Amino acid sequence: MSGARPFAVSLAVTLGLALVGATAAYHTRFVADNCNAAAPTPTSYITRDGSATVALRARFEGYQWAGGCWNDNDRDDSPNDPHEDPATGGEGGDCSGFTFKVWRESLDQSDSGFQQWGMLRNVHGPYTAAAFKAGAGAPNITVSKSLLTKMDALASDGHIGLIYATNPDGTDQIIEAKGEDYGTNIWTRTYRGSSSYTGVRRTGWSA
Amino acid sequence: MSQQGRRPSRFDRRRLVPALLGVLAGCTLASVTVGLGSSAVAQRAHSEAGAVFDATHLPALLRLPGERPRLVYDVQCVPEGVDDPERGCDVDGTVFFREDSREAFRAQKLQPSSSFGMRQLTATVPLDVASDTDGFEYYAELRTGGRAAPILLPAGGAHAPHRSLPLPNASTVELGSHVFGNADPGERVVFTRWGDGPRDVGLEPGRSLPAIGASAFDVTDDGKVVVLLDEAHRRALRFEGHEPAPTSVSLAIDGRLADLATDTDGSMYVLESVAAPGRTPLVRWFDRAGRELGVVETAERTPAEIRSGSDGPVVLQHPSHQWMPVADGGALSPPRAQARKAAVGRPVGAGRQVVVLRRGAGEILAAILAGGRVQRSWRIRSDTPLGDVQLAEPAGNRLVIVSRVFTHATDEFTVLVLDGHRLGRQFSTPSDEWAEAAPLGRFRLVGHDLYRLGSNASGAFVARYDLEMP
Numbered sequence: 263m264s265g266a267r268p269f270a271v272s273l274a275v276t277l278g279l280a281l282v283g284a285t286a287a288y289h290t291r292f293v294a295d296n297c298n299a300a301a302p303t304p305t306s307y308i309t310r311d312g313s314a315t316v317a318l319r320a321r322f323e324g325y326q327w328a329g330g331c332w333n334d335n336d337r338d339d340s341p342n343d344p345h346e347d348p349a350t351g352g353e354g355g356d357c358s359g360f361t362f363k364v365w366r367e368s369l370d371q372s373d374s375g376f377q378q379w380g381m382l383r384n385v386h387g388p389y390t391a392a393a394f395k396a397g398a399g400a401p402n403i404t405v406s407k408s409l410l411t412k413m414d415a416l417a418s419d420g421h422i423g424l425i426y427a428t429n430p431d432g433t434d435q436i437i438e439a440k441g442e443d444y445g446t447n448i449w450t451r452t453y454r455g456s457s458s459y460t461g462v463r464r465t466g467w468s469a
Numbered sequence: 470m471s472q473q474g475r476r477p478s479r480f481d482r483r484r485l486v487p488a489l490l491g492v493l494a495g496c497t498l499a500s501v502t503v504g505l506g507s508s509a510v511a512q513r514a515h516s517e518a519g520a521v522f523d524a525t526h527l528p529a530l531l532r533l534p535g536e537r538p539r540l541v542y543d544v545q546c547v548p549e550g551v552d553d554p555e556r557g558c559d560v561d562g563t564v565f566f567r568e569d570s571r572e573a574f575r576a577q578k579l580q581p582s583s584s585f586g587m588r589q590l591t592a593t594v595p596l597d598v599a600s601d602t603d604g605f606e607y608y609a610e611l612r613t614g615g616r617a618a619p620i621l622l623p624a625g626g627a628h629a630p631h632r633s634l635p636l637p638n639a640s641t642v643e644l645g646s647h648v649f650g651n652a653d654p655g656e657r658v659v660f661t662r663w664g665d666g667p668r669d670v671g672l673e674p675g676r677s678l679p680a681i682g683a684s685a686f687d688v689t690d691d692g693k694v695v696v697l698l699d700e701a702h703r704r705a706l707r708f709e710g711h712e713p714a715p716t717s718v719s720l721a722i723d724g725r726l727a728d729l730a731t732d733t734d735g736s737m738y739v740l741e742s743v744a745a746p747g748r749t750p751l752v753r754w755f756d757r758a759g760r761e762l763g764v765v766e767t768a769e770r771t772p773a774e775i776r777s778g779s780d781g782p783v784v785l786q787h788p789s790h791q792w793m794p795v796a797d798g799g800a801l802s803p804p805r806a807q808a809r810k811a812a813v814g815r816p817v818g819a820g821r822q823v824v825v826l827r828r829g830a831g832e833i834l835a836a837i838l839a840g841g842r843v844q845r846s847w848r849i850r851s852d853t854p855l856g857d858v859q860l861a862e863p864a865g866n867r868l869v870i871v872s873r874v875f876t877h878a879t880d881e882f883t884v885l886v887l888d889g890h891r892l893g894r895q896f897s898t899p900s901d902e903w904a905e906a907a908p909l910g911r912f913r914l915v916g917h918d919l920y921r922l923g924s925n926a927s928g929a930f931v932a933r934y935d936l937e938m939p
Contacts, residue, residue, distance in 0.1 A: 314587070408854045430827065
């Protein structure tokens with residue numbers, strides 16, 4: 263009986279420490295456990311419709327600053343990631359990484375061709391929101407905001423979202439990776455009229 | 470002799486062995502537990518692509534004489550397990566029309582089409598239907614061969630169809646080119662600094678530009694109380710009359726660009742924007758003291774704004790683009806009931822509704838309906854692009870419209886007071902959007918006073934404008 267107490271204490275402490283560590287690590291394990299570095303598939307046929315599908319598959323998934331890997335189980339698998347940390351390895355893209363994959367762009371900014379990236383391919387791409395706003399990269403141009411259509415983007419110096427539909431009151435339904443507390447989804451936004459935002463278009467669509 | 474150098478005694482060894490066994494058992498148990506947890510996570514994190522089936526439609530709510538609407542439904546459909554997003558599934562659909570709400574609906578098959586690489590189903594409205602002087606009602610049912618349930622647009626289907634109303638006597642208002650730089654800042658009635666103190670309003674944490682804070686506000690019917698939603702601190706700040714400091718009311722909310730509507734009894738409705746997985750966003754109802762009175766989900770995925778009406782709060786919801794009552798007879802309404810009582814116009818009391826349609830870059834059609842018929846209507850044209858219509862609401866016999874005007878480099882809000890058949894008054898306000906707020910949470914009209922929520926680097930404020938005309 264004399265060994266029962268130290269056995270129980272050390273069992274409890276070890277188990278507790280291990281589980282606390284595992285729980286803490288959970289939020290940083292999504293990319294390591296699920297994502298890959300597979301090469302993209304070049305494709306010559308790409309439509310706005312297809313890009314809308316890529317975007318819709320990211321709905322309800324998470325947000326990760328500087329990230330670009332998600333699955334399609336309609337939940338954030340790494341919720342409550344710390345804000346302001348690009349290295350937490352959580353699920354989801356950030357706004358510009360999401361746009362890069364939805365527009366199926368190349369890592370080479372001089373290449374305007376189309377690259378099909380898998381959902382679980384962890385890639386952010388070379389563009390920040392501000393770079394998209396400036397029309398940086400061979401496939402991207404700035405466009406008058408009055409002329410924007412579905413799957414064109416509205417970009418500011420710190421954010422970018424894609425137009426999914428237009429509403430009768432002049433607002434837009436924007437599909438976007440909004441932030442850690444928001445994830446990726448469709449929201450009503452007034453970006454189009456805001457002087458902080460510029461219209462951006464990916465060129466070269468089929469059909 | 471130091472403690473570190475002392476070898477374990479026999480007594481210590483008796484304790485050390487079971488302790489080491491405990492560590493070993495703990496590691497084993499933890500490994501099993503974490504392993505099970507990991508496999509559960511791995512199960513959730515499957516790589517298979519899910520099915521996609523979604524549709525949107527910009528309804529022809531208002532139209533000018535001679536216009537024959539072409540109804541267009543953008544449809545996204547890809548089967549489950551298909552990685553290639555370009556490989557769509559078969560979709561078809563039917564649109565149902567009727568000219569009179571007492572008649573049965575007539576079915577017309579939607580035709581496949583495409584525009585800019587987007588798959589669509591379309592129908593041109595039959596001439597006899599389009600030329601009916603009282604307009605027509607319609608809804609669509611969209612289907613796929615897969616397991617997905619049909620989509621009804623609007624969600625209430627035959628119970629709450631879209632309406633398309635002709636405007637034969639619309640008064641035309643020509644705004645010309647907007648002159649920027651003459652915006653009226655208004656009379657500031659509330660100001661509160663960014664911060665965490667009792668009088669401050671909070672900014673949401675995170676890498677969000679612009680900042681997010683003071684997401685919405687409302688003003689009581691007597692104009693004496695301004696309520697500011699401080700969602701970062703999960704509270705409302707009530708600014709009453711000439712009281713030097715606001716009263717803080719704690720609210721159990723999960724804000725994130727939430728909108729706010731107050732009722733005549735001081736109760737508050739908060740419309741959240743982020744939903745739990747597989748759910749729709751919530752409307753939370755609180756009494757004046759912040760006690761929760763109820764919670765209900767919205768009918769649709771993308772609610773845009775909440776307003777108090779004479780018959781209770783209503784929420785503008787997308788993709789139906791309809792105003793849906795979220796309470797009925799003093800109780801919150803479930804999503805299905807919301808969709809079945811939806812309307813294309815915002816109810817503004819006495820059986821009246823206001824319908825707005827911004828079309829093209831610089832045109833707004835607006836109508837006041839009474840008893841379901843167009844009472845007065847306007848066609849507003851601008852050479853400067855018009856953006857979001859933030860407010861369209863009667864003030865006495867007038868209609869007040871607040872819309873954004875914008876260029877590539879700047880934006881303001883233009884306030885139009887439409888008096889009978891003419892533009893009675895027009896002025897502009899700054900946009901003052903240093904922090905992001907709820908998309909349609911920036912303006913409120915109480916009597917003849919227009920209130921505007923703005924923000925700058927120091928804090929958030931509410932400005933007032935007297936719309937009374939000489």
